[in-house]
Amino acid sequence: MSYPVLDGHKTLLNYERGTTSWPLDSYLSRHGYETSRAVLGGKYSPDELIGEVKASGLRGRGGAGFPTGLKWSFLPKGNDKPVILAVNADESEPGTFKDRVIMEENPHMLLEGIVLSCYAIKSKTAYIYVRGEYVMSLKRLHYAVEEAYAAGHLGENIYGSGFSCDVTVHSGAGAYICGEETGLIESLEGKKGQPRIKPPFPAVYGAFGYPTIVNNVESITSVAYIAEHGGEAYRGWGTEKSAGTKLFSVSGPVKRPGVYEVPMAYPFRDLLNNECGGMLDGVGFKALIIGGSSVPVVTGETAMKICMDYESCSEHGTLLGSGGVIVIGEGTCMVRTLMVLLRFYHHESCGQCTPCREGTGWIERICSRIEAGEGTERDIDELYRIADNMETRTICTLADAAAWPTKSFIDVFRSEFEEHIRTGACPHGNAFPDHLNLRGGGVPQRNGDPEHAFVP
Template structure:
């Protein structure tokens, strides 16, 4: 894990007038990850733990919702929907139980922020859940955790146990009258369960498949009752906002994308890790503080939010990494999974591997996704192996168009994103594979390049 030693929302100049890259970071959730036993309640309390909860319980539930809404906190799980607004959608006075469900089924290729957060600082999530349940008037909350992460599961169970023992969970929390029970549920390892309605079906014991909407979870979610589904980082950010104030939170980031967030830097970089910084930092700045690309190599392409977001190139190094900046560049901020690939990487191979992942993880409920992801893989494999035709590129483009916006859930959009964006930036590389009858990045597959006149190649 890579963290910085101080909190600061804006860049600061060194005596010589230069800006220190480390000053651009804003460690809040990651501020004490490197301390011994950082995951314990004792350590958390030394760092103002549960102070945000005390302040929230002194406010009315509606005031807490308004406060989080005014802070500008946006969901950290992908779409960036305003967190306070999502809480506000829960109907009141309906005489139904209300539920909070935390989506910890982190499985987007390249994404690795929620699992380290839960491993090193689980009490930030527990405190955030209590505040959220006070706000939406819920007495039952669930954490849906990716089942393969057994060490994280154990630490989260221990954090919940500590919270019960200290009176932060259970009956009449801190004398507020709030009763709350938290259940940690281990999922069975399906990517589709990261989609909120598929997660709810899985949590209810059914096969994880997305639901038809409307009704939306805020009206009929878990057990057909009003439900808020939030990402781990979204909920874990709430205690600091209540404790330090919404103005403090808005002092970081941009007007429409305020606050701090975790950026997961991985791939062909010298210093991969978690970099917690204000929204709006650039990849160039993150690379500067992480040691850049691996020695002797340069950036070729990268993802701003995992493999389901359109890829960007070296030309986008200075794009502000907030929701508006990345959107204007033609991609999505998503989960801030910054996968960086250097010039030795074959784009066709990377897109093929991602497509194989989506084909494997498709739940099969809708035809565009079930059939489209399968045929994408077949055509991409042919091109990579040197069996492709020029006409296959039009077929791939057509299949991706059938997936995009026409599947039952966003998995189809995610499968189409790397295809469309790689065609936009690297179509010549696909054509090179077809003309050269193999992948030029792998000597074992490269063949004679002189023979480019086969009619089937140019069909």
């Protein structure tokens, strides 16, 4: 099956890529802030806007896919405390770099989405919690916020509507765990970024003790599109359970790695061959991690049957996650790939829960031993057993995020683990072939490029 609609489906990347699309005048030339003006002027009441977001079928783009409108309706009724919107721009999952493109290239659409979301949930205060290493995103956001205040799109009594909204850009310090919503809240409050035990959930007791909605950058930016065109228009793409369009960040040995917006249910095969131009010449397609490094890996053969939506991914034994598509080429050692992932999760564990603090280090050590050719027959089952015991026993799902790939790498590529043990060495020799650029897996390093330099 090939997907019929592509033209005109852009909702978030609706500008010419590679241009200076980020300043205010460019956004205004694309009808920017007309929607917030119309909505604040009476197009929708807050409840009607929540209704549109529910009708759109938008599911959170941060990874878990929780329906955004439903999350908003969890805010306590008759609440007299201030409500806070925390926009999650921590984006530290290996393989995921799509929010960065929104912040660098379309920051005003995110700000318009924030104003609209705040209006819907009756909040006057929003924070954007940005991954500390995202220097360009931070610069562009600070600049956009200043422009928006100066032009009256943010601040007191916006467009004379009586509605006020303040936005603060907050830089993290480079910890993956601060992307977990309660870790983010702790960090925003100036504490160590350690997740909280839930309940209470942030919607009831969040940042500074106030009801707080945490949403991903892509989710909030999508609200601007939904408020402009209506929930039904958004629902026109995708499937019943996976509505709208989605950004996918593609890395690995493909001809054109990068961030692409496609309708949900778009076949992976078409994303690979059309948008990404196919595999690099001479490199076979071995495996796929479709939703960021924590989701189960699938073989190249299975990948070709997957459509980019929640249902199809789960049918094929994986998860859509955050849309961080990692293509793995032939010649890559899967044991070493898992070892590198586990090193990341071990390093990023905040240490509060024993199964995570000890477990991530334990499985990383066993995997490294196997990779070095020093593993024993028992090690594979031991690795699997420990991963299995880490799942669902911790405060947050970082432990699960390390356990899922471990189990799936063994399930799908067990023979490679066995070969390391049988031969006492890594059969791939140079475990990362030349086509793998480990400094980003083929992700274009644009920040140093003068064409994309920050020019206020």
